[in-house]
Amino acid sequence: MSNVTIRHVHKHYADFHAVKGVSLEIKDKEFVVLVGPSGCGKTTTLRMVAGLETISEGDIMIGNKIVNELPPMDRDIAMVFQNYALYPHMTVYDNMAFGLKMRKFDKAEIAKRVNNAADILDIKDHLMRKPRMLSGGQRQRVALGRAIVRNPQVFLFDEPLSNLDAKLRVQMRVELKKLHQRLATTSIYVTHDQVEAMTLGDRVVVMKDGLIQQVGEPFELYTNPANKYVAGFIGSPAMNFADTMIEEVGNAVYATNPTMRIRVPEQIAARMGPYKGKPATLGIRPEDLHMATGADPEDLSFDAVVEVGEQLGSEIILDLKAGGSTMVASVEPTVKVKPQQTIRLGINPAGLRFFDATTEMAI
Amino acid sequence: MATTEMSVPGGGIIVGKPKWRPLESEGNLAMLLLLPTIALLLMFIAYPFMRGILLAVTNSKVGVIGDFVGFENFARLLKDPIFHAVVYNTFLYTFVTTVFKLILGLWLALLLNRDFKFKAFTRAFILLPFIVPTVLACFAWKWMFDPTFSVLNWMLFKLGVVAAGAGVNWLGDGDLAMLSIMIVNIWRGVPFFAISLMAGLQTISPDLGEAAAIDGAKPLQRFWYITWPLLMPVTMVVVLFSVIQTFSDFQIVYVMTGGGPANATHLFATYAYQLGVGTGLLSQGAAVSLAMFPLLFGIVIFQLMYIRRVETR
The missing domain is CATH 2.40.50.140 (Nucleic acid-binding proteins)
Incomplete structure (x- = not known):
């Protein structure tokens, strides 16, 4: 079971209260999207789940384990970054294999997993290339590949499509959805784009000023917005x-x-x-x-x-x-x-x- | 005879004629802009270099023009035990100080690259040894190394390491003198390494470290597999600069030991100066400084080739 529970979580920075008591229950295999304007606390929340930010108050549980004090590597998560964060000096193969090497998998198993991921993501021809020789879309596939080879309990996505051009973004959105249907891994996805949120999420969490405004299935948010903010945020053109x-x-x-x-x-x-x-x-x-x-x-x-x-x-x-x-x-x-x-x-x-x-x- | 165009008064096709603008030709402009640089290079690098070669193949002394003697000066150097010591000293001095400057500079850079209070102030502060005029700093160090009045010996005495009146003779002993000038060179060189490497570190996206942390890399592994290889191009350039600077170092030795005691700390530059200016044997001095050239040239070529390999990886 890889459900994620976020319980009354706060994040205080020196002079900024970024997340003000967020509680969220994410079920096993669910794809949940956190959406909101910049500064709403969605990325901070995701980074707290990843272990890249400390939690000021509250608890985060992955599976049935409280992970507040665990470093990222012990949380069994994989993260896809907005700017891909590929290791520029390594080949595509080594980028995807790095996490497995660090976890001391044997060579044959690494090769099997990397090749399998490259097959799924259609980047088999680029395995020996360096990231800088790839297009934006291909780089994002490699970043996805790096996440899926590890077969983690939870995928975390931090605005993974926002560096792509509009056409590619739509295409990758569909592929992400297919990928989730295929792998059925619990996913938390952060975006500021309500269309991405609506199309990808099993459930969508609308956030503003560090608070959750509404949680619901996309159509529910569209038809029954809990407040004026959600009503204006979901739907294009706006209400x-x-x-x-x-x-x-x-x-x-x-x-x-x-x-x-x-x-x-x-x-x-x-x-x-x-x-x-x-x-x-x-x-x-x-x-x-x-x-x-x-x-x-x-x-x-x-x-x-x-x-x-x-x-x-x-x-x-x-x-x-x-x-x-x-x-x-x-x-x-x-x-x-x-x-x-x-x-x-x-x-x-x-x-x-x-x-x-x-x-x-x-x- | 009238063409179609001319038969339509005022309505013909006009072919625009460019005005004469000689500086818009790239070739002309390039020559003009290069001229000052070429003049300066000829005056301050090419001429002294040629002059040095000419001096080195004659037997000029102060007040004596001298005659052509071929490679006699160089042949003499091969048999000169002081010159042998100079070669050894210079390589030892360059190697040891560069290694320490790199290690300490990298350590400092990694620390300064973190977020902490008074970050900007500390970063500026670190540069101090680099900003103080070398000669002044060397005089201060010379005083600190003084066997009788030195603050170092005072500290050692207070700590109970040495007895009263039995202070360490820092600059009076050959090996200790070498150690002393190395310490000063490292002290002076670390800020350059720290600041340059820190600039290099800042070009590495913090996302990479986070991605590696999630991938399961521990801090040392993150440094070894991510930071160090990505910093390598900058490191190589910094090391190259430092090696050139250190190999031809003059001020520290000249002020602190003058090459002594008993020529134990002479480097190429100070020995060349002592022979050429101190003793007046201009040609022999020129030969010493010229002997530095092929060695340094070899080191630089080797490093440049390595940098190219690292960068095209």
Whole structure:
């Protein structure tokens, strides 16, 4: 069993509280992604699991062993670094074999494992080359190879794809996913790219300012963000927000501001009790907006002025102004609009979310 | 006769003619920029070198122009026991000090490369022996090595190692004098090694050490398998510089012992100076300093070849 347990872990630097009480249970064979902006504590957390940073407070367990005091080599982990961290003076073969040599494996076993890994990663032809003769993608494969030959309990990935160009990144992302399906090793993956997080993770951990914001399966984070931060971070383009006041008229609840008057769907309205007459933030994803037609009710649509339209072929991304706030809508690619044109946008009521204006927690 | 272009007034094709700008030609500019360097090299390196060769094959003395004598001066050196000692001394001096400078400098570099309080200040402080003018530092050392008034002997006395009035005769004994000038050379040379090697260490990504730690390498193994090979190109260059400097060292010996006692600490440069200027035998002095040339040349070629091999690895 190689589950990883992180329990109330803190990291204090001299003048900076980088990780403020992170607790996380990672199951055996699970692929967990830590995602968040730079400085959110995700890399520090990973490095504490690796043993490259000391733990100021709390416990980290790998398997059923508390590893707080163990040096990296005794934790049975392998790590893939952002800049590959290949040994420049060694051949690809020696890079992959180094960890096995240090652990006193016999030559035949080392050769077997390295060749096997090189087969999986398709770098067999480069085994006798030096890292500097390889492309970025090949180097990252070698770094992966160095990790998998050891057959560790846990893989740690520290933004392994961010030094690659966009196309290669997508390709390597798919390969990483295949690799995990094949090896089924517990993995912790750090990235600042929410697309990577969504596509790779069995579960995604969104972090900000040293705290976990939400843990969940990718689709759960997308559909039920716990707070405004997660709502805005997950999804591309990002969710739109508008400041509104909550009003009750008859038995219906409305969210209003000078440019919109939106009827709150019943299942959410039921939770709106304490917010009546108070402000709340309305959230709607660009893909839940469309060009309004006669079928769209008045209280599920609003006017907006087009600023820029970006034709992507499969959709058009419209940058709009609605009252004081900017909005983004994803509409049919056949829509014809001009800058400064006023259009009416319809809302898919299932996509409406509301957040407490002060705590920013989902309502 | 009119061509198509000329038949259209004002609408023809104009072929732009470049202005005469001689300095935009790379060849001309290169010559111009090289000129000062060539002049300086000729004046301060080529001429003295040729002059030295000319002196070495005559029998000039101070006030006597001298006649051509071929290799007589060199033949004399082969039979000169002091010169034999000079060759031995120089090689011993260079080898021992370089080894110690490398070991101590590397040790210091590894320490300075870590994170600690007052790091910048300490790094600057380490450079002090390198900044102090050598001659001044040597006078201070000479005083510290003084048999009667020296601080070293005072310490030894206070520690109970020597009896009162029986201090170590640092510069008066041949072997101890050699040891003393080696200590000064090491003291002066370590900062250069430390700072250069530290600069080399800083080009090695800390990720490599971390990757090796995760790979299971213990600290000594990390040094041996990762740091040392990656530092090798810098180390070789630093050692090369140091060997050239040390092999032709003059100031320390001249100030501290003057080559004595009984020629026990003479190096090439000091013996050449003593013969040529001290005694006035210009040609013999020139022959001594010229004899240094093929030896040093051989060492440098060997090291450069090694550096090339390390770098293209």
